[in-house]
Amino acid sequence: MTVSVQMKRIRVTGKSTVAAAVPVQPGKTHEFTALDHAMSRHTVHLVIYYRQAPTLTLPKLKESLSDVLSYYPAMTGRLVKNEGDGCGEWIVKCNDAGMRMVDARIDVTLDEFLASASDDEEKQLAYLEDVESDPYLWSPFCIQFTQFKDGSMAVGISCTHMHADPTTVGVFAKAWSDCHRRALITGPPFFHQWAFCPRKNPVPSSPHLSVKSTSSPPLPSPAMSSATFIFSASSVTQCLADMSLPDISPFDVLASLLWLRISSYKNGDLGPAQLNVALDCRRRMAAPLPSGFYGNALHFFGVKADLASGWGHVASELSRHMTGLEEDDVWSSVEWLHERRKEKAFQMYGPELTCLAWDNVPLYNTEFDAGVAPVHVTCRIGNVQGEGLVVVMAGPPGEGEHARTVMVTLPTDLTAKICHDEVILKYKPKIMFGSNI
Amino acid sequence: MPRQPSPDFSTSVKLKYVKLGYQYLVNHFLTLLLIPMIATTALELFRRGPEEISTLYDSIEFDVLHITFSVFVIIFVLIVYFMSRPRPVYLVDYACFKPSPSCRVPFATFMEHTSMICEDPKSVQFQTRILERSGLGEETCLPPANHYIPPNPTMEAARAEAQLVIFSAIDDLIKKTGLQPKHIDILVVNCSLFSPTPSLSAMIVNKYKLRSNIKSFNLSGMGCSAGLLSIDLARDLLQVHPGSNALVISTEIITPNFYKGNRRDMLLPNCLFRMGAAAVLLSNRRRDASRAKYRLLHLVRTHKGADDRAYRCVYQEEDSDGHCGISLSKDLMAIAGDALKSNITTIGPLVLPMSEQLLFFFTLVGRKLIKPNLRPYIPDFKQAFEHFCIHAGGRAVIDELQKSLQLSAEHVEASRMTLHRFGNTSSSSLWYELNYIESKGRMRRGNRVWQIGFGSGFKCNSAVWKCLRTVKTPVDGPWEECADRYPVDIPEIVKL
Numbered sequence: 001m002t003v004s005v006q007m008k009r010i011r012v013t014g015k016s017t018v019a020a021a022v023p024v025q026p027g028k029t030h031e032f033t034a035l036d037h038a039m040s041r042h043t044v045h046l047v048i049y050y051r052q053a054p055t056l057t058l059p060k061l062k063e064s065l066s067d068v069l070s071y072y073p074a075m076t077g078r079l080v081k082n083e084g085d086g087c088g089e090w091i092v093k094c095n096d097a098g099m100r101m102v103d104a105r106i107d108v109t110l111d112e113f114l115a116s117a118s119d120d121e122e123k124q125l126a127y128l129e130d131v132e133s134d135p136y137l138w139s140p141f142c143i144q145f146t147q148f149k150d151g152s153m154a155v156g157i158s159c160t161h162m163h164a165d166p167t168t169v170g171v172f173a174k175a176w177s178d179c180h181r182r183a184l185i186t187g188p189p190f191f192h193q194w195a196f197c198p199r200k201n202p203v204p205s206s207p208h209l210s211v212k213s214t215s216s217p218p219l220p221s222p223a224m225s226s227a228t229f230i231f232s233a234s235s236v237t238q239c240l241a242d243m244s245l246p247d248i249s250p251f252d253v254l255a256s257l258l259w260l261r262i263s264s265y266k267n268g269d270l271g272p273a274q275l276n277v278a279l280d281c282r283r284r285m286a287a288p289l290p291s292g293f294y295g296n297a298l299h300f301f302g303v304k305a306d307l308a309s310g311w312g313h314v315a316s317e318l319s320r321h322m323t324g325l326e327e328d329d330v331w332s333s334v335e336w337l338h339e340r341r342k343e344k345a346f347q348m349y350g351p352e353l354t355c356l357a358w359d360n361v362p363l364y365n366t367e368f369d370a371g372v373a374p375v376h377v378t379c380r381i382g383n384v385q386g387e388g389l390v391v392v393m394a395g396p397p398g399e400g401e402h403a404r405t406v407m408v409t410l411p412t413d414l415t416a417k418i419c420h421d422e423v424i425l426k427y428k429p430k431i432m433f434g435s436n437i
Numbered sequence: 438m439p440r441q442p443s444p445d446f447s448t449s450v451k452l453k454y455v456k457l458g459y460q461y462l463v464n465h466f467l468t469l470l471l472i473p474m475i476a477t478t479a480l481e482l483f484r485r486g487p488e489e490i491s492t493l494y495d496s497i498e499f500d501v502l503h504i505t506f507s508v509f510v511i512i513f514v515l516i517v518y519f520m521s522r523p524r525p526v527y528l529v530d531y532a533c534f535k536p537s538p539s540c541r542v543p544f545a546t547f548m549e550h551t552s553m554i555c556e557d558p559k560s561v562q563f564q565t566r567i568l569e570r571s572g573l574g575e576e577t578c579l580p581p582a583n584h585y586i587p588p589n590p591t592m593e594a595a596r597a598e599a600q601l602v603i604f605s606a607i608d609d610l611i612k613k614t615g616l617q618p619k620h621i622d623i624l625v626v627n628c629s630l631f632s633p634t635p636s637l638s639a640m641i642v643n644k645y646k647l648r649s650n651i652k653s654f655n656l657s658g659m660g661c662s663a664g665l666l667s668i669d670l671a672r673d674l675l676q677v678h679p680g681s682n683a684l685v686i687s688t689e690i691i692t693p694n695f696y697k698g699n700r701r702d703m704l705l706p707n708c709l710f711r712m713g714a715a716a717v718l719l720s721n722r723r724r725d726a727s728r729a730k731y732r733l734l735h736l737v738r739t740h741k742g743a744d745d746r747a748y749r750c751v752y753q754e755e756d757s758d759g760h761c762g763i764s765l766s767k768d769l770m771a772i773a774g775d776a777l778k779s780n781i782t783t784i785g786p787l788v789l790p791m792s793e794q795l796l797f798f799f800t801l802v803g804r805k806l807i808k809p810n811l812r813p814y815i816p817d818f819k820q821a822f823e824h825f826c827i828h829a830g831g832r833a834v835i836d837e838l839q840k841s842l843q844l845s846a847e848h849v850e851a852s853r854m855t856l857h858r859f860g861n862t863s864s865s866s867l868w869y870e871l872n873y874i875e876s877k878g879r880m881r882r883g884n885r886v887w888q889i890g891f892g893s894g895f896k897c898n899s900a901v902w903k904c905l906r907t908v909k910t911p912v913d914g915p916w917e918e919c920a921d922r923y924p925v926d927i928p929e930i931v932k933l
Binding site for chain 1: 537538539541542543544545546549550552553575576581584585586589
């Protein structure tokens with residue numbers, strides 16, 4: 001099938017707005033932290049696939065969405081410039097305008113789609129509006145409901161990274177599913193913009209981010225495409241066995257594998273390199289943030305390793321950095337960002353190869369129907385430039401505890417090479433949404 | 438300065454007591470006349486003494502013919518009297534559609550959609566101004582099809598809205614009254630702007646499997662006052678058919694009527710009209726008298742369509758771009774005032790106490806014969822009614838009526854709060870207002886309610902109901918969850 005025919009399979013049937021069930025108190029605002037501002041160049045797109053179920057109809061989903069939005073006034077607000085004591089920064093005015101919603105249909109069944117869809121097609125399942133003229137009329141959040149021929153549903157939640165990081169979106173989806181089942185919301189939203197305010201004696205310092213702020217992506221930016229690899233528990237166990245190193249987590253082993261393979265195609269000969277790692281640090285703080293914390297809590301740091309020393313060395317370096325992350329580093333980084341928040345945001349995912357460690361966040365517990373887990377979950381980050389992004393997430397249910405889903409976003413020709421890489425294929429990952437399936 | 442108020446105050450107090458005295462005297466004239474009659478009779482009896490009374494009694498000759506004839510005359514008069522009385526029409530109960538909060542349209546959403554759909558920024562500005570001054574709140578609801586950008590007014594969506602609002606209201610009514618669908622004898626549906634084939638009444642017959650000999654009627658195109666027109670039709674039918682009940686459905690379907698153009702006089706309905714429906718169960722059965730909530734006392738219809746200006750006041754037509762919309766003329770308020778005057782001239786003598794009627798009569802005579810400049814006396818309708826339900830057509834309508842009928846803020850509270858919470862739901866708004874009064878626990882046995890509806894044509898219709906049993910709170914209905922939050926203070930202009 002040619003690409004143009006595939007693109008036509010998804011038909012948008014309407015665009016509307018969903019309002020929260022309970023009106024917002026007038027005058028409410030939501031301010032962004034320094035971390036939020038730093039992420040303003042990117043967007044988050046989460047797509048969750050569900051099989052057909054009697055409770056999973058569009059009217060019922062809209063109603064439960066409306067109910068859950070009553071708890072998230074920051075999501076239904078609009079961006080305005082803070083003319084008050086701020087310095088013209090963006091804040092969210094909780095004016096109760098609602099969340100944009102897109103209805104779409106696709107003429108194939110869910111299984112056919114998962115087997116045959118390309119990366120471009122999958123991207124169309126999570127629509128985010130472009131800011132056209134007035135940001136006050138622009139909805140920063142967008143939900144897309146795509147109905148398959150057999151009644152299955154793909155729910156796409158998109159937003160700007162400034163508003164929420166992937167974990168926040170995931171927690172929102174979980175709260176929505178709880179609301180849909182009329183159950184208690186397990187991770188109620190926690191709005192606390194002072195969570196990342198600088199400490200009393202700030203030590204702003206982030207050599208890693210300083211370097212990033214000054215570097216620029218290669219011009220012209222190459223076209224990026226993605227592919228998804230699902231490693232079953234046995235594959236990951238096999239990897240760990242091949243590694244034969246103690247205290248290595250599935251994330252370490254998979255991230256290092258991909259880092260090595262991607263770098264080998266890029267440079268030819270391997271040497272010392274740095275990986276830009278993003279880690280959700282909600283639970284890593286001494287005073288951990290509640291799971292419903294709303295906003296960005298991703299910490300970016302660099303991991304240096306000599307790729308020539310082999311997989312084992314790279315994995316252990318990665319592991320060392322991940323476990324040895326100090327809270328002080330997180331705070332210094334936050335304070336550094338706070339200092340320079342008036343300046344323009346720079347590329348966080350990129351230009352060097354970035355890896356998002358997201359496997360500590362449970363994804364498949366978003367059950368709209370009691371006991372029925374989603375079939376698949378995708379997480380994309382928008383505006384990834386430069387060398388690319390590797391996202392390591394939890395594996396599908398039923399595959400085992402060690403199973404992982406890895407999504408890579410790379411320059412198009414590199415993605416194709418990685419999809420056919422023998423070292424990776426040795427572990428028999430299931431490849432989905434590749435560019436030439 | 439401080440001395441001046443007290444003479445005014447004492448004068449006004451004196452005047453108040455004079456007025457009260459006058460009202461009591463005139464309104465209870467016959468009762469007051471009875472007192473001297475009883476006194477005289479009692480005095481006479483005491484004067485005559487018991488022996489004289491017994492001799493008087495014995496002296497009366499009881500002729501069989503006389504007695505039989507008198508008994509027949511009495512029975513005949515009683516039969517004629519009872520047969521000629523109109524059948525009482527009882528309102529057993531009613532139910533209003535409660536919209537789901539997911540259909541809510543906050544101001545910000547409405548303005549965002551308007552900006553995205555309307556190409557003309559002046560129209561957007563105009564609609565913002567209307568919304569700011571409209572008196573609507575943030576909880577009014579539009580049907581799902583109107584949430585789309587741009588709205589998607591298909592026939593299917595309009596039918597879906599009709600089914601949603603009407604069936605919901607009827608289901609609530611069935612639950613409240615235990616009504617069996619097979620026992621419905623008369624069905625009247627009014628919906629002005631959506632008239633499919635088969636009709637909405639046929640849709641109801643189909644859904645609830647009503648009897649094949651049901652008398653069903655579907656009134657369309659009759660505007661916002663059609664609710665009371667349907668009640669009038671049902672009442673007339675109930676006079677002809679003994680031992681029957683009638684189900685009256687009042688609604689307005691918003692889906693097909695979104696105006697896509699830029700003419701200012703046609704943009705108002707977009708801003709004010711919202712989703713709503715009411716289902717009312719009327720009966721003329723005697724056994725329903727004990728469980729009915731209200732009895733219909735009067736229903737007065739006034740049609741000013743003979744006047745060209747009134748006829749064209751609310752007019753549906755196409756604008757220069759071919760978009761169909763309902764234009765509201767600038768002299769709508771004046772025409773409404775005129776229609777109201779006509780209506781109250783007819784209803785006044787039926788409901789006002791004798792004291793007010795006499796005052797009005799004397800002022801009229803005075804104006805005609807003695808002094809033409811004499812200010813016309815506006816009868817005090819607050820003495821005739823405890824509750825007022827004024828069609829929540831818009832803030833201007835309620836303000837105008839409050840002024841012309843000299844009503845207090847509490848009297849128009851039901852109308853204002855209904856406009857705030859539900860918007861202009863057209864013909865069903867009177868029922869939402871009545872439900873508000875009940876939900877606030879103000880409806881007591883013996884209270885009289887005056888419902889005034891205005892609509893295209895130009896028509897002004899009034900209905901007068903008498904409450905038969907005190908309505909206990911909490912009341913099942915659309916106000917159930919929010920009655921505690923009301924009344925709210927509605928600002929003159931909401932800043933958007």
